[in-house]
Amino acid sequence: MTLEQAPRERLSGQLAEAVAEALRSDLAERDKVLLVVSGGSTPVPFLRALADMPLPWSRVEVTLADERWVAESDDDSNARLVREHLLRGEARQARFVPLTSEAATPEQGVAEVAERVSGLAWPASAVVLGMGGDGHTASLFPDSRELDLALSTAEPVVAVRTPSQPQPRISLSADRLHQAYRHFLHITGESKRDVLGKALAGDDTRALPIRAFLASPLGIYWAP
Numbered sequence: 391m392t393l394e395q396a397p398r399e400r401l402s403g404q405l406a407e408a409v410a411e412a413l414r415s416d417l418a419e420r421d422k423v424l425l426v427v428s429g430g431s432t433p434v435p436f437l438r439a440l441a442d443m444p445l446p447w448s449r450v451e452v453t454l455a456d457e458r459w460v461a462e463s464d465d466d467s468n469a470r471l472v473r474e475h476l477l478r479g480e481a482r483q484a485r486f487v488p489l490t491s492e493a494a495t496p497e498q499g500v501a502e503v504a505e506r507v508s509g510l511a512w513p514a515s516a517v518v519l520g521m522g523g524d525g526h527t528a529s530l531f532p533d534s535r536e537l538d539l540a541l542s543t544a545e546p547v548v549a550v551r552t553p554s555q556p557q558p559r560i561s562l563s564a565d566r567l568h569q570a571y572r573h574f575l576h577i578t579g580e581s582k583r584d585v586l587g588k589a590l591a592g593d594d595t596r597a598l599p600i601r602a603f604l605a606s607p608l609g610i611y612w613a614p
């Protein structure tokens with residue numbers, strides 16, 4: 391586990407450099423590489439910095455760690471975040487694979503999305519995780535009734551409903567999120583630093599699902 395700390399904009403640039411280097415390194419050995427990014431609001435400066443990195447973007451596949459089950463036109467769409475902030479300039483050549491379908495619910499769409507996700511260039515070169523103030527990562531929420539399934543299944547994606555969130559969601563499973571050569575955690579603010587400290591001090595993954603990713607090598611990028 392490594393910790394990088396800097397002002398937010400500089401930290402985002404450092405994370406973008408690290409992820410770009412990971413992709414370049416694997417592209418020397420593989421025809422195509424996969425990047426898994428998270429949504430929410432924290433990643434915006436990182437995604438914008440990554441979009442400016444010189445890469446053979448046509449050989450890069452991008453998908454999400456999780457998604458709210460909303461239309462891409464919705465402000466809450468993680469896919470919209472990727473399209474607006476990462477798929478710009480040369481990075482538009484990347485192949486972006488979203489996690490929603492035309493189905494009305496994630497339960498109805500999960501099989502189609504699972505097949506789509508399974509065809510990507512796994513193991514991912516990098517998974518960039520975020521974390522909520524409740525210790526959730528991707529859409530692995532402590533108050534989700536599907537958390538045990540998401541932490542134990544070999545399926546690539548899980549439909550998720552949780553009382554704390556307004557929309558149903560779909561998430562890569564913990565097993566699939568672990569199928570990567572490198573993992574990064576991008577968080578900001580004192581309160582999330584404190585939540586991470588609490589997570590590091592215990593082992594109840596149901597209470598703080600981020601714990602599912604603290605035992606393997608993890609590059610932590612934190613800004614005040």
Ligand SMILES: O=C1O[C@H](COP(=O)(O)O)[C@@H](O)[C@H](O)[C@H]1O
Binds near residue numbers: 526
């Ligand atoms: O709902 C979500 O929350 C987490 C954390 O988002 P942040 O803006 O607080 O960093 C995010 O990683 C996840 O992709 C998103 O769906």
